[in-house]
Amino acid sequence: MSERKVRVIVAKPGLDGHDRGAKVVARALRDAGMEVIYTGLRQTPEQIVQTAIQEDADAIGISILSGAHEYYFGRIIELLKERKASDILVFGGGVIPEDDVPKLKAMGAGAIFGPGTPTSVCIDWLNSAVREKWARETA
Amino acid sequence: MEKLIARALEGDHRSIARLISLVESESPQAEIIMRKIYPHSGKAHIIGLTGSPGAGKSTLADKIIAHFKSLGKTVGVIAVDPSSPFTGGAILGDRLRMQQHAVDPDVFIRSMGTRGSLGGLSRSTQEAALILDACGKDVVLIETVGVGQSEVDIVKIADTVGLILVPGMGDDIQIMKAGIMEIADIFIVNKADRDGADRVATEVNMMLDLLGMRPWRPPVLKTIAERNEGVEEVVSEMTRHADFLRRSEEGRRRRWQRLGMEVEEILRREIAAMVEVAWEKEKSPELFELLAARKTTPYEVAERILGTILTETCD
Known part of the structure; x- marks a missing residue:
């Protein structure tokens, strides 16, 4: 029997074209045995949410360096609610000021990883958060 | 489970996605799902797109989706990328080139890792294609991993196989070799603005002429997928091939073989x-x-x- 794999969307919303960080994270998650669906640059929240649904993803990872994190996190989380897909975890990273992190978490973001975070921290968080999600599904 | 299957059959994307995951992870419910789904399948035109890495499969798929859409068809896509033999992880990046269709309710795109399979597909690709077929997609497009010479599993599940070639990949002996060159129903020479495209097309045509008269003589088409050139013809030849299969002895033989x-x-x-x-x-x-x-x-x-x-x- 083939085991269930963690499936993660790595997405870059908006017009910021700096995808080095997203690629580093995507590669690290791949090496941790996850299936990473990479959407590429300049995605709208609608595209990201629809992709997550079609791919039956466990989590959406958003990389933002433009400063528009509040809008994009908010909109993506809202769209997930509309589509009754709030069980899909949302996390992210990039250039996000410390002060904004509590706000994003209050909106429903599971975790925010700032610059300099070792990829292992992100992997560990994802592994345990996704397993909790799976446990809720079967409960 | 009954409800999930019913919603999927009505075309609900979230439910379709869930069914594919359950089948892909070989969950105990997989067999129940396939038993319920199977009777509803058999209507879609299943098309395989194969070719070497970087030949332009995803870019061409993107344009093919758009053409089928303009003909009023709904399209399901399965894009397969390799899983790591070491960690089991994968970067699934085919849909990156198809994201213009992400929000279209008539298009459903799903990425799959090969999860250890070596034939260019994953073990559950056929089941996923059957699910998309049963859930109402008129066309199911399967993009294989970037292949070499002998990953030919696609021929077992597709009605029509398009093989994408690019100029500069070798001489006419490569074209005469067994394996991948034998499974194509349509040859597509992509990146046709590059030097050598005409030569590849001529060599494929010569190879096909050597095979003599057959009920379906694969057409050799030239495209520049990035600029959407030649794609309309690819789609119309794909449709012509589906018609051919529907009314020919060859088509019946292939359907029976596949069912077997x-x-x-x-x-x-x-x-x-x-x-x-x-x-x-x-x-x-x-x-x-x-x-x-x-x-x-x-x-x-x-x-x-x-x-x-x-x-x-x-x-």
Whole structure:
């Protein structure tokens, strides 16, 4: 029997074209045995949410360096609610000021990883958060 | 589960996605799902797109989706990328080139890792295609991993196989080789603005002429997928091939062959499961000692286990 794999969307919303960080994270998650669906640059929240649904993803990872994190996190989380897909975890990273992190978490973001975070921290968080999600599904 | 299947059959994307995951992870419900889904399938035109890495499969797929859409068709896409043989992880990046269709309710795109399969697809690609077919997609487009010379599993599940070639990949002997060159129903020479495109097309045509008269002579088409050139013709030839299969003896032969393979595959899987259980029971240090000392042979052991399986199933 083939085991269930963690499936993660790595997405870059908006017009910021700096995808080095997203690629580093995507590669690290791949090496941790996850299936990473990479959407590429300049995605709208609608595209990201629809992709997550079609791919039956466990989590959406958003990389933002433009400063528009509040809008994009908010909109993506809202769209997930509309589509009754709030069980899909949302996390992210990039250039996000410390002060904004509590706000994003209050909106429903599971975790925010700032610059300099070792990829292992992100992997560990994802592994345990996704397993909790799976446990809720079967409960 | 009943509700999930019903919603998927109505075309709900979230439910379709869930079904594919359950089948892909070989969950215990997979068989129940496929039994319910199967009777609704068999309507879609299943198209395979294959070719070497970087030949332009995803870019061409993107344009093909758009053309089918303009003809009023709904499209399901399965894009397969390789899983790591070391960690099992994967970067699934085909849909990156198809994201313009992400929010279209008539298009459903799903990425799959090969998860250890070597034939250019994953083990559950066929089931995923059947699910998309049953859930109302008119066309199911399967993009294989970037292939070499012999990953030809796509021919087992697609009605129409498009092989994408690019200029500069070798001489006419490459084109005469067995394997991938034998499975194409349509040859597509992509990146046709590059030097050597005409030569590739001519060489493929010459190879096809050597094969003599056949009921379907694969067309050789030139495209520049990035600029959407030649794609309309690819789509119309794909549709012509589907028509050909519908009314020809060749089409009937292929359909029967595929149905036979589906039954064989299920039989093989069930028998493999029985063998695994029986062998687990039979295994013991004593048995291994006997085998190592050559007091018995693997043939005798296998024969005995097979005997137990047969008597147990007959009871």
